[in-house]
Amino acid sequence: MIAPLHTILTARIRNDFPAARSRGFRLDVELTVPPGVTILFGPSGAGKTTILDCLAGLTRPDAGRIVLNDQVLLDSAAGIQVPAERRRVGYVFQSLALFPHLSVQRNVEYGLGHVSDSERQQRVRELLEAFRIAPLAERRPAQISGGEGQRVALARALVTEPHALLLDEPLAALDLATKAHIIEDLRAWNARRRIPVLYVTHSQREAFALGERLIAIDEGRVLAQGSPHEVLQMPEHETVAQIAGFENIFDANVTAVNESSGTMTCRLVRSSVELEVPLARSAPGAAVRIAIRAGDILLAAAPPVLLSARNVIYGHIASLEQTGTRVVAQVESDGAQFLADLTPGACDALALSPGREAWLVIKSHSCFLLQRAQAQKA
Amino acid sequence: MNWSAILLTLKLAAVVSLILLAVGLPIAYWLAHTRWRWKFLAEAVVALPLVLPPTVLGFYMLVAFGPRSPFGRSWESLFGSTLPFTFQGLVVASVLYSLPFAVQPFAAAFTAVDPKLLQASSVLGVSRMRTFFRVTLPLSVVGVITGFVLSFAHTLGEFGVVLMVGGNIPGVTRTASIDIYDQVQALDYSAANQTALALLAFSFVVLSLIYGLNRKARFQWPTSDRKP
Numbered sequence: 001m002i003a004p005l006h007t008i009l010t011a012r013i014r015n016d017f018p019a020a021r022s023r024g025f026r027l028d029v030e031l032t033v034p035p036g037v038t039i040l041f042g043p044s045g046a047g048k049t050t051i052l053d054c055l056a057g058l059t060r061p062d063a064g065r066i067v068l069n070d071q072v073l074l075d076s077a078a079g080i081q082v083p084a085e086r087r088r089v090g091y092v093f094q095s096l097a098l099f100p101h102l103s104v105q106r107n108v109e110y111g112l113g114h115v116s117d118s119e120r121q122q123r124v125r126e127l128l129e130a131f132r133i134a135p136l137a138e139r140r141p142a143q144i145s146g147g148e149g150q151r152v153a154l155a156r157a158l159v160t161e162p163h164a165l166l167l168d169e170p171l172a173a174l175d176l177a178t179k180a181h182i183i184e185d186l187r188a189w190n191a192r193r194r195i196p197v198l199y200v201t202h203s204q205r206e207a208f209a210l211g212e213r214l215i216a217i218d219e220g221r222v223l224a225q226g227s228p229h230e231v232l233q234m235p236e237h238e239t240v241a242q243i244a245g246f247e248n249i250f251d252a253n254v255t256a257v258n259e260s261s262g263t264m265t266c267r268l269v270r271s272s273v274e275l276e277v278p279l280a281r282s283a284p285g286a287a288v289r290i291a292i293r294a295g296d297i298l299l300a301a302a303p304p305v306l307l308s309a310r311n312v313i314y315g316h317i318a319s320l321e322q323t324g325t326r327v328v329a330q331v332e333s334d335g336a337q338f339l340a341d342l343t344p345g346a347c348d349a350l351a352l353s354p355g356r357e358a359w360l361v362i363k364s365h366s367c368f369l370l371q372r373a374q375a376q377k378a
Numbered sequence: 379m380n381w382s383a384i385l386l387t388l389k390l391a392a393v394v395s396l397i398l399l400a401v402g403l404p405i406a407y408w409l410a411h412t413r414w415r416w417k418f419l420a421e422a423v424v425a426l427p428l429v430l431p432p433t434v435l436g437f438y439m440l441v442a443f444g445p446r447s448p449f450g451r452s453w454e455s456l457f458g459s460t461l462p463f464t465f466q467g468l469v470v471a472s473v474l475y476s477l478p479f480a481v482q483p484f485a486a487a488f489t490a491v492d493p494k495l496l497q498a499s500s501v502l503g504v505s506r507m508r509t510f511f512r513v514t515l516p517l518s519v520v521g522v523i524t525g526f527v528l529s530f531a532h533t534l535g536e537f538g539v540v541l542m543v544g545g546n547i548p549g550v551t552r553t554a555s556i557d558i559y560d561q562v563q564a565l566d567y568s569a570a571n572q573t574a575l576a577l578l579a580f581s582f583v584v585l586s587l588i589y590g591l592n593r594k595a596r597f598q599w600p601t602s603d604r605k606p
Contacts, residue, residue, distance in 0.1 A: 056501050084500040097498035101516045110512075111502030160502055 007069045007163045009033040009196040013054050015061040015220075027051070027061070027220035033164070033196035037187070039211035039228060040200045043239065047220040048200045049094075052166045055198070056091045057084035068163050090162030092170045096153040098141035104128075104152050105137040111160040127155040131185055147178040154182070158189060165190075165197045171206065183210050204232060204244055216240045238289060238370045246291035246368070247328075247339040250275075254286045263310065263364050266290065271335035276310040277367040289370040296366035297340035299329055300359040301350040311362040313338070317354050320347060331358050380573060382549050383557035387534055390465070390553060394472040395530040398480035401473065402525060406484030407510065425482070427475050436542025439471045443543065463545045468553075471543040472533045480529040487521020488514055524588050531584045534577065 015027040027047045040048050053059035055066060057073065060081060066074040068089065073082045098107050108127055112120045128134040131151040136144055144152070150170055157165060171179045187210075190197060201207060207214055207228045214228040218239040224231045235241040241249060252266035255274065263276045266288055277290055304312060315333030322328075327342045329352065338360055342352075352358070409421060427435055443461035444450045454460055461467035491514050499509040515522065537555040544551030546560070554573055561570035 056497075058497050058501070084497070085503045085505055087501075088503070089501065091498075091501040093494055093498065095492075095494055097492065097494040099495060099498075099513060101513075110499070111504065113504065113508070156502065 006035050006194050007196055008035070009055070009066075009068050009164045009198070011051075011055060011064065011066040013051060013061045013064040013066070015050065015054070015059075015064075025220055029217060029220065029222050031198075031215060031222070033198050034213070035190075035194040035196055036212040037190070037197045037199055037210050039207045039214040040198055040217065041202065041207055041214050041231075041240075042217040042223075043202060043242075046218045048217065049168055051217075052091065052168055052198065052200060055164070056089050056166055057082060057087050058091075071163075088160070088163045090157035090160065090165040092150075092153045092157050092165075092167045094168045094170065094172060096141075096149050096170070098149060098152055098156070100141050103138050103140060104133060104144065107141065107152055108156045108159055110156060123159050127159045130189055131155045131182075147174050147182065150174065150182055151185070154186060161193075162195065164195055167197065167199045169200050169202075172201070172203070179206070207232060235291065235368060236370060238291070241291040241368065241370055245293065247294040248290075248292040248297070249370070250290045250292075250336065252288050252290055254282045254284050254288060257282070257284060268336045271333070273313055273333050273336045275313075275362065275367055276364045277369060278364055280369050282369075291368045291370050292338075292362060292366055294328060294339040294341040296362065297338060298361035299331070299340045299342060299346075299350070299352075300361060301352065301356070302359070304359055304361055307361060309361045309363045311360075311364065311367075313360040313362070315358055315360065317352055317356050317358050319354055320352060322347075329358070331360055333360070380554075380557045380561075380569070383552050383554050384573065384576060386465075386549065386552065387554040390468055390472060391530045391533040393469055394476060394533045395480070395526050397469070397473050398476060398529045399522075399526055402477065402480035402484050402529075403522070405477075406481045406488055406525075407514075409481070409485045410488035425478050428478050432475065432536065432538025433542060435475055436471065436539040439474065439539070439543050443467055443470075462543060463547060463551060465544075465550055468540060468544040468551050471539050472536060475536060475539045476529040476532045479532045480525040483521045483525035483528060484518070487518035487524075490521075491517045520591055523591060527584055527588050531581055535581065 010032045012030045013027060017025055017027070027050055029047070029051060031051070040051065042048055050059060054061045054064065054074075061074075061076070063076045064074055065072070065076070068087070071082075072078075072080050073087050073089075074080060099110065102110065105124065105128070109120055109124045112123065115123070125134070128137060131154055133148060133151045133155060136148055136152070141149060141152070153170065171182060174182070186197075199206075199210060211228045213225065214231045215225045216223045216231050216237065216239075223237045223240055224235070231240060232244040235244050235246065238249065251269040252275065253269065254264050255267050256265040257279065258264065259279070262279045264279055264282060265274050265276055267274050275290060280288070282288055298309075313333050315331045315338070318330040318332045318337070320327055320329050322344060325344065327344055327347045329340045329342055329347075331338045331340060340360060405424070409417065409424070440462055441447060442449045443453070445454065445460060450460065457466075461470060495513050495517070496509055499513050500506070504512065535555060536553075537559070540551065540553050540556060544553075546552050546556055552560075554577055558570050558573050558577075561567075561573065
């Protein structure tokens with residue numbers, strides 16, 4: 001009944017923001033969104049919503065070209081600008097924007113003015129069932145929960161059979177279980193339809209759960225793209241590392257390049273601590289930046305021996321902070337501060353307390369070299 | 379009580395408020411959505427009748443309606459009659475005089491509609507015109523009724539403009555407020571009192587209706603703001 005579309009959305013967008021020019025903000029991105037879910041990942045203010053608005057036709061960028069399969073939606077050079085209502089690009093806003101004066105049923109059928117009564121009824125019924133909101137059909141938006149509202153907004157966007165779908169953090173306000181169910185229903189729908197879905201989020205968990213591809217952006221620029229795993233687990237960019245939750249980020253200088261062992265030795269700035277990190281194209285003396293997850297650092301209460309890990313760093317525990325089922329130990333080592341994750345049980349078993357000696361064990365491959373955002377711009 | 383004056387007044391108010399509905403809605407829509415940098419000038423012009431003495435407005439309209447003004451001449455060549463001292467002249471003058479009472483509530487209601495709803499409508503493939511009738515208007519219904527009723531009530535009570543433009547011709551331009559004036563001049567206080575009381579009662583009922591409607595409206599469409 002629903003034919004797969006296999007549409008591809010490509011866009012090149014450039015936009016100046018007069019209001020943000022003082023801080024040098026300018027949008028300049030090039031994206032390709034294949035069928036399936038692509039995550040648009042970045043901190044707030046990175047330009048994510050502006051990109052979606054340009055794709056949907058709600059904002060006209062200064063320059064750009066947007067093509068949905070073979071239909072040109074925008075070509076500023078050729079003076080083409082297809083208005084939003086003729087783009088067939090579905091868009092679910094963060095605020096959902098359900099029509100408050102219409103029932104759930106009327107909201108969902110809102111965009112179907114041009115189809116026959118019988119077809120409209122059938123399509124609406126299908127979508128209400130696919131998103132499990134049929135029992136709410138007669139209710140007003142104010143009478144349903146947040147999660148139900150998200151389902152209505154999705155159904156309303158999809159019933160018009162858009163050729164691409166844009167989602168602006170539509171699930172941000174929901175609990176994890178509700179989110180997971182909605183994501184499953186969306187995936188199931190798109191498994192048949194195969195349209196490009198561009199999903200904005202700054203939640204890593206959502207990115208992993210939902211995304212087949214990920215585009216990381218910041219300051220109006222694309223920083224990295226690839227699978228969520230590639231981009232978020234092995235970030236090459238400092239901003240990506242920060243938003244992806246790398247608690248330890250150090251400035252360092254390369255002191256030695258060990259070609260044979262495939263590593264480099266780097267000394268942290270303002271410290272004598274040295275780390276062995278994976279080999280990269282850097283000469284001795286080069287400034288690098290290293291990111292390490294707190295969860296990738298082992299903490300030992302006695303000097304560890306016979307380890308494969310190349311880095312064992314001696315220090316003292318400065319503080320222990322428990323949040324939920326996680327204890328974060330701050331370890332001070334000659335001017336450098338490391339954060340390491342522990343379980344409360346491990347913390348008790350090792351009888352850790354502030355002031356005690358500790359040894360940090362870090363594998364070379366848990367150390368990621370970052371490209372700094374400034375270097376990228378130059 | 380002078381029924382012919384009261385019926386004439388109701389007829390005038392009905393015609394004027396209907397015309398204002400047709401003319402005021404597009405003006406208000408334009409004011410609510412335009413990004414024209416000189417929009418404030420248009421707003422000031424619309425609001426002028428609020429502050430001008432009715433005699434000033436009436437005087438200029440009388441001049442404009444006259445055979446020596448381009449407007450007066452073109453009206454005469456189009457309709458074969460002049461505007462001053464006719465019911466049509468009264469209608470045109472009252473439309474201008476009551477314009478802010480219709481446009482301002484309309485525009486306020488349109489501005490209060492969440493722009494995201496209009497964007498949602500256009501990405502769903504619905505044109506601006508249809509969006510207006512399917513989203514903007516239903517969500518502004520209280521403001522539209524308010525503007526309609528206010529312009530009706532304001533036309534009921536006008537005096538100065540009517541006197542300047544319409545004169546005082548029984549059955550043609552003698553409205554209730556002018557009738558009261560005449561009765562007082564003739565020292566017929568009981569007749570004046572009857573007409574005045576009728577106007578007072580009617581105005582009170584109308585305004586109570588508006589305020590009652592507005593109070594209910596607060597509970598009509600509860601906002602569903604889900605932004606975290």
